[in-house]
Amino acid sequence: MTVLDAYAVLALLKGEPAAKPVEQLLRDDPDATLTPLGVAEVLDHLVRIEKAAEEEAALDLAQLGLADPPPLDATVAMRAGLLRARHYHRRRRAVSLADCVVVEFARVAATSVATSDPHLLDLCHDEAIGMVVLPDSRGHVWRPPP
Numbered sequence: 001m002t003v004l005d006a007y008a009v010l011a012l013l014k015g016e017p018a019a020k021p022v023e024q025l026l027r028d029d030p031d032a033t034l035t036p037l038g039v040a041e042v043l044d045h046l047v048r049i050e051k052a053a054e055e056e057a058a059l060d061l062a063q064l065g066l067a068d069p070p071p072l073d074a075t076v077a078m079r080a081g082l083l084r085a086r087h088y089h090r091r092r093r094a095v096s097l098a099d100c101v102v103v104e105f106a107r108v109a110a111t112s113v114a115t116s117d118p119h120l121l122d123l124c125h126d127e128a129i130g131m132v133v134l135p136d137s138r139g140h141v142w143r144p145p146p
Contacts, residue, residue: 001031003106004066005099005115006041008134009034013046013060018116018134025114025132026064032114034061035105036072037098072101080104087123095119103129118142 002025011018012026026032034042039061046057061067080100087093087100099120106113112130115121121142124131135141 001033001109001111002029002114002132003102003109003111004032004034004038005102005113005117005120006034006038006045007117008114009038009042009061009064009066010045011116011134011137012064013042014050016137017139018136021132021134022114030065032066033105034066034069035098035101036069037101039067039069041098042066070105072105076101076104076108079107083123083127087126093119093122095123099123103127106130116142 008018008022012022042061043057046052046060047054058067080097080103083103084095084097084100088095099117102113102120103123106129107127112132113120113124114132114134116134116136121131121133122145125144133142
């Protein structure tokens with residue numbers, strides 16, 4: 001199982017540079033998942049930013065097999081809050097609470113995170129969480145700090 005962040009799914013749906021790697025990941029890993037917050041982020045972006053109809057946005061996620069993520073339990077939620085409290089900095093590490101939920105979901109499942117978000121990748125690197133590094137919307141690929 002791989003835990004995708006919202007960007008990975010949005011990149012696929014919008015045909016961005018990460019689309020092909022995400023499509024391949026979903027083919028190779030039928031257990032790949034979003035978190036419940038990731039589902040909310042994708043739907044919010046598609047409807048609010050991309051102006052998709054609500055039903056169309058929900059159908060897009062369902063067709064990818066990502067509309068029904070595992071539940072967010074209290075332990076993961078607490079650990080995500082504490083993780084963000086330890087690592088967040090508005091300039092150096094602007095990780096969202098949703099990003100921290102992705103990390104803790106992956107930690108509990110002993111799996112990797114698929115993203116191109118540099119702050120999330122830095123956090124995964126520091127926390128020794130496996131990563132599937134995706135190109136960002138300009139095609140750039142994150143590299144670990146020296």
